[in-house]
Amino acid sequence: MNAIDSFRSAAYNVALKQMFRIPPERIHGLMSRGLECVSSSEAAQAVLRKLFVVDEPSLAQDIAGIHFPRPLGLAAGFDKDAKELNAWGPLGFGYAEVGTLTSINQPGNPTPRLFRLPADRAILNRMGFNNEGITAATQRLRIRTTPEPIGVNLGKWKRTDAAVAHNDYRNSAQTVGDAADYLVINVSSPNTPGLRDLQAVETLRPIVESVQAVNDRPLFVKIAPDLSDADILAVTDLAIELGITGLIATNTTISRDGLATDSTYVAALGAGGVSGAPVAARSLEVLRLIAERAGNKLVLVSVGGIETSEQAWERITAGASLIQGYTPFIYGGPDWVRDIHRGIAGQLKAHGLASISEAVGSKLEWKRN
Ligand SMILES: Cc1cc2nc3c(=O)[nH]c(=O)nc-3n(C[C@H](O)[C@H](O)[C@H](O)COP(=O)(O)O)c2cc1C
16 A cells, blocks of 8 residues: 555545444435536546556456456445446446336335444445336436446335235336346345245246346346355255356345444344444355355355455455445445455466456365366
8 A cells, every 4th residue: 555545545534434423324315416426527537547446457357248347346225226327437346236226116214224333344224225216227327428337236116015026026127128237136135024035946936037038138136144055055056047147145134143333232223234344254155155056157246244355355266256345335435445456456466367267266166176
């Protein structure tokens, strides 16, 4: 880290302290307004690109016909309505996932529904898919100018019965069409009643098939860290059988185990999913489980508490072609994005590898033998 980088990191930490005095959803709204301005200003984008983009050919990959210039993407939930599309690439991300979007707009859960757990470098949220709906987002996706890929994460409308949830996913997939570079079936948010039950293979199958019937974009399913190992393997087998592109692991956890934050305080916050550092160990475990089962039959995207470039490298060598983050971006800012990419590029060089694709899964048993 040079002097300018150290200064910027220190400045971000000071700004973070001030931001943390403001209620989380309010500051999220303010940040989003700022990012919307960046998204519509080519001059701002050019400045940010100089600061945060690690332009290193070894980091680029072509996956399922999509060119990913860098492996770290913005995870779903930050840019729910695809309003900041042109800002993510300049902030250093190699791609971004917007949503979760539902077929019809909905307000989400009552506030407060977003909480910081700084002692755990974590967030607890029960947003409940607040979004303006897939139609509005699709219009924005169609006029974006960013060269970085944008994935679209789809969910079920709160009041849709689980038995007909596949209609919701199909309608959204049809509406978004080819405006998305890839699609994600999100069946793993803890904040929509009954949603996670859709991960059971018998309910997941019709959802996947409904989406595949109307949209031929690369398709991922995003799963929860709280599934049993047996259920994770069952979803992996189904994903292979149905020929989807891959899995995104993982969403937030409903577990409150091992938190440093006072347990009475956490209990008083109520329901929701925890993200950030506390989910890292299980997220890695789930990745390893899927990677050993799937071999090279699925593209794996790892997300959950990836704070350092060492952790990023661990995920990649454990089988993740791509990685994502949300909570570490809140705590680390765009410097975190740049440092992760610099760290991976450094590891590739140190291992004498010309491309990140040579590193993907290099620690897997089946790949070594
Ligand atoms: C405030 C908040 C909102 C989120 N909303 C969504 C969402 O709408 N859809 C989704 O698939 N994941 C959502 N997530 C989960 C993240 O995409 C990610 O899977 C999870 O936070 C773990 O990654 P992290 O530790 O890097 O945050 C949300 C996370 C947070 C913190």
